[in-house]
Amino acid sequence: EPEVTQTPSHQVTQMGQEVILRCVPISNHLYFYWYRQILGQKVEFLVSFYNNEISEKSEIFDDQFSVERPDGSNFTLKIRSTKLEDSAMYFCASSGQAETQYFGPGTRLLVL
Amino acid sequence: GEDVEQSLFLSVREGDSSVINCTYTDSSSTYLYWYKQEPGAGLQLLTYIFSNMDMKQDQRLTVLLNKKDKHLSLRIADTQTGDSAIYFCAESIGDYKLSFGAGTTVTVRA
Numbered sequence: 039e040p041e042v043t044q045t046p047s048h049q050v051t052q053m054g055q056e057v058i059l060r061c062v063p064i065s066n067h068l069y070f071y072w073y074r075q076i077l078g079q080k081v082e083f084l085v086s087f088y089n090n091e092i093s094e095k096s097e098i099f100d101d102q103f104s105v106e107r108p109d110g111s112n113f114t115l116k117i118r119s120t121k122l123e124d125s126a127m128y129f130c131a132s133s134g135q136a137e138t139q140y141f142g143p144g145t146r147l148l149v150l
Numbered sequence: 151g152e153d154v155e156q157s158l159f160l161s162v163r164e165g166d167s168s169v170i171n172c173t174y175t176d177s178s179s180t181y182l183y184w185y186k187q188e189p190g191a192g193l194q195l196l197t198y199i200f201s202n203m204d205m206k207q208d209q210r211l212t213v214l215l216n217k218k219d220k221h222l223s224l225r226i227a228d229t230q231t232g233d234s235a236i237y238f239c240a241e242s243i244g245d246y247k248l249s250f251g252a253g254t255t256v257t258v259r260a
Contacts, residue, residue, distance in 0.1 A: 042192075044192075069246065071246070073248075079252075080250050080251065080252050080253075081193070081238065081240075081248075081250040082250075083243075083247045083248060083249070086246035086247065088246075093245070093246050094244065094245075094246045094247055096247075129192060129193060131193075137180065137181045137198070137242065138195065138198065139195070139248060140195055141185070141192045141193035141194070141195070142192050143191055143192035144192050
């Protein structure tokens, strides 16, 4: 069964450093998403991406964040200058039709 | 506004039925979802229901939707130890975004 994959599974970085989280969505899917879950809190929507552009973004998704689909298979989330409060589990999701989103296993980001 | 509420914990005996409840606030939600998260794993889509339905059954899972009260429930029949996990209720907001509850931790005891 096809699934969303994410790399790395864990990332530790220093405050102020740039990180790139990578995702490979399910191959025939057209909609892509990033969510995050700070420890002990709800899963929060960050951004959705369709047809090579951002469809919607939350207020969390400020200028420090960017997304890209650099080729036909990868979908990346870049955090330009990480802050302590960016520490969270980051989930990528994809969907063929907008109503059914399939999630990857997540990348646990720790900012020191 | 968008706010999804769930009880935080449920303990159930193996073989019994589990019922997990959720309330949501956005009456324009088109779809409502249940996701399962096992330790160290991602969010697994269990089932979803279109907002004009009031019930959906899928093997051991039954979803009930009361749109008037904005109440969603998930019933797991014959609960097994493998059902121990966190269960998240979510509603669709607009075309692209899911809004999640805090998750209900289900513990199955022998």
